[in-house]
C-alpha cells in the first residue's frame with residue numbers, strides 16, 4: 001500500500017513501495033501489483049486515497065510522489081497483462097493528480113518508464129536524479145503509452161521529439177530529459193529531498209500553466225507533410241510491426257483533436273494493440289531475453305550453482321574482422337586486452353583499424369577512449385599471463401588445433417581457452433589442450449563490437465565454471481549470451497543450413513532470388529537470404545562445402561544434385577566458380593555497380609544462368625507462390641529448431657528465439673522462430689512439413705522431427721510448457 005508521511009512540515013510524500021529491482025507497478029506495494037492486478041488496484045486505490053486526503057487537509061500544501069530504494073517506476077507489470085482490471089482506473093487517477101489544486105511533484109530516481117513516466121507527466125513538476133532514465137518503451141512491447149503518454153508528451157516537448165521517443169521507445173538520460181523539457185530540474189543529490197524542497201518552493205503558486213493536459217498541442221505548420229514523412233519512415237523501419245505505426249496515429253490525434261477526444265483515440269488504439277499477436281510476441285521476447293541468462297546444461301550445470309571466475313586480462317588471437325571487433329568490445333568494457341596477430345603487417349593494419357573503431361565509437365558515445373587497454377603483439381607468448389583467451393583465426397580446424405596446442409603450453413594454469421568458431425567442434429579443440437575443462441566456444445556475430453548476441457558453446461568436457469565465466473564475460477561486454485551445446489553450427493548456423501538449402505531448391509524449381517528475398521523481407525527480415533549471402537560472401541560457404549567434399553561433379557560431369565543420398569543444390573558452388581562471391585566482387589545472386597557496392601540490382605545474367613541450369617538438369621520451372629516460399633524456408637528452419645531442442649543443444653525455445661532475433665534478423669515482433677511456430681499452430685506446421693516432405697522425400701530437413709510430432713500429438717501445448725515435454729523424453733503428453 002502507498003503510505004504517507006509528514007517528515008517535512010507541509011509536504012506529503014506518497015511512497016510507491018516496492019520490493020523488486022525494477023519497481024514495476026506490480027511491485028508498488030509490498031506484494032507487487034500492476035494496474036490490472038488486485039495488488040496494483042490497491043496501489044492505485046492508495047494513491048487516490050492519499051491524494052484525496054492530501055487535498056482535503058488544509059495543513060498539506062504540496063505532495064511529492066516517489067518510489068522506494070532509488071527507483072521511481074518501471075511501468076505496468078507485463079506478466080499480468082490480460083488479468084481483469086479492478087480498482088480505480090488509471091486514467092482518471094492521472095487526471096485527478098493533474099487537476100489537483102496543490103502542487104504535485106514527481107521525484108524521479110532510477111527509472112520512470114512507460115506508465116511510470118505517464119504518472120510523472122500527470123504531476124505538475126518533475127525532479128530527476130542525474131542517473132535516472134526516462135522513456136515510453138511501450139512500443140517495444142507491441143503497445144503504445146496508454147495512460148495519456150501519446151497525448152501529453154507532444155504537448156510538453158513538441159511533436160517531432162515526442163514522435164521520436166514514442167515510436168522508438170528509447171530511454172533518455174536525465175540530462176537529455178532536462179534538455180527536452182520532460183523534467184524541470186536534475187539533481188546529483190537525493191532527488192526526493194530535492195523534490196520536497198522544490199514542492200515547498202512552489203506552494204501557493206498558480207498551477208494553471210503546469211497541467212500538461214490543458215496545453216494546446218504545438219502544431220507544426222506543415223502538419224500533413226510532417227506526419228506523412230514520419231509515417232513513411234516509421235513504416236519502413238518497422239518492417240511490418242504495427243505498434244510504431246499506431247503510435248504515430250495516436251500522436252496525430254494529439255495534434256488534430258481536443259485533449260479529451262485524443263485520449264479516447266489513444267484508448268481505442270491501445271485496445272487494438274493490446275490484443276494483437278505482435279504484442280504477445282514482443283512481450284514473450286522481453287522475458288525470453290532475460291530467461292537466457294538462467295542457463296543450464298544437460299549435465300546439470302546451472303547459472304545459479306556455477307560460479308564464474310574473475311577475468312581481468314584477456315587475449316584475442318587473430319585480428320581479422322572478428323578479432324578486431326572482439327578486441328574493441330573487450331577494451332570498451334574495461335578489460336585489459338592483449339591483441340595478437342602473427343604477421344607484422346597485418347598487426348599494424350589491425351592496430352590502425354581498432355584504434356579507428358575505438359575513436360569513432362568514443363566520439364559517438366561521448367565516452368573516454370579505451371586505447372590504453374590494448375597491447376599488440378606478434379607472438380602468442382604475449383598471452384602467457386592472461387585469464388582468458390579468445391581465438392579468432394580463420395575457420396580452419398587444423399590451424400585452430402595448432403593454436404590451442406600452443407596456447408595450452410604457453411598460458412598460465414587455469415586460463416580459459418575460448419574459440420570464436422562459428423561451427424567447428426569445440427570438443428576436438430579441447431582435446432588438444434591439457435585442460436579440456438577450460439575450453440568453451442564464444443561465437444560472436446559480425447560486426448562483433450555491434451551485434452548483441454554471443455553463443456557460449458559448451459562441450460561435454462567444459463566445466464560449469466568455464467561456461468559461467470564466458471557467460472558473465474559476455475554480459476560485461478554488453479552481449480546477450482546464450483549457452484548452447486556443441487554440434488556442427490551450434491544453434492544459429494545449424495538452423496540456417498536447412499533454410500538456405502530450401503532457398504536454393506526453390507531457385508531450382510522456378511523461383512528467382514528477387515522473389516524469395518521479397519517474401520522474406522515482407523515477413524520482416526531486414527534482408528532476404530540471397531542479399532545476406534551476397535553481403536557475407538558466397539565463398540565462405542563454398543570453402544566449407546569443398547572441405548566437406550560436397551563440391552564434386554556427378555558421373556556425367558555435371559555438378560551433382562544428390563550427395564550422400566540426399567538432394568543437394570550446387571547453385572552456390574557454380575556461382576563461385578564464375579568468381580561471383582557477392583558484393584565484394586560486384587556480382588553474386590544480384591549485380592552491384594562496382595566491387596564492394598551495396599545496392600543489389602536484379603541481374604539478367606543470373607536469370608539466364610538459372611534457366612540454363614534447369615534445362616541442363618531436366619528441371620521444369622513452375623510458378624511458386626509466396627506461401628510456399630515462406631513455409632519451405634521457415635518451417636525447415638523451425639523443424640531444425642525442434643531437432644536442436646530434442647538433442648538438448650538448446651535448453652529451451654527462448655534460447656533459440658533470442659539467437660534468431662539478435663543474430664539473424666528474425667523480426668522481433670514475430671517473437672522468434674519457435675514462438676512463430678507456436679502462433680501458427682504446431683499441428684499446422686507439422687501438416688505442412690509432412691506435405692512438403694512427401695513431395696521432396698530426398699530432403700531430410702523437411703521430415704518433421706519427433707519432438708514436433710510429440711508436441712502436436714499432445715495437443716500443441718503453449719510454448720512455455722514445451723520444456724516439460726523436452727525434459728521428459730518418454731512423456732506422451
Ligand SMILES: CCC[C@H](O)CC(=O)SCCNC(=O)CCNC(=O)[C@H](O)C(C)(C)COP(=O)([O-])OP(=O)([O-])OC[C@H]1O[C@@H](n2cnc3c(N)ncnc32)[C@H](O)[C@@H]1OP(=O)([O-])[O-]
Pocket residue numbers: 020021022023024035074075076077078079090111113114115116118137138141143144145146147149287290291
Ligand atoms: C494503460 C497503459 C499503461 C502503460 O502505458 C503500459 C506500460 O507501462 S507497459 C510497461 C512499460 N515498461 C517497460 O517496458 C519497462 C521494461 N523493463 C525494463 O526496461 C527494465 O527491466 C528496467 C529498466 C525496469 C530494469 O532493468 P534491470 O535493472 O536491468 O533489470 P531487468 O531488466 O533484468 O528486470 C528485473 C526483473 O524485473 C522484470 N521486469 C522488468 N520490467 C518488467 C515489467 N514491466 N513487467 C514485469 N516484469 C518486469 C524482469 O523480467 C526481471 O525479472 P527476472 O525474473 O529477474 O528475470
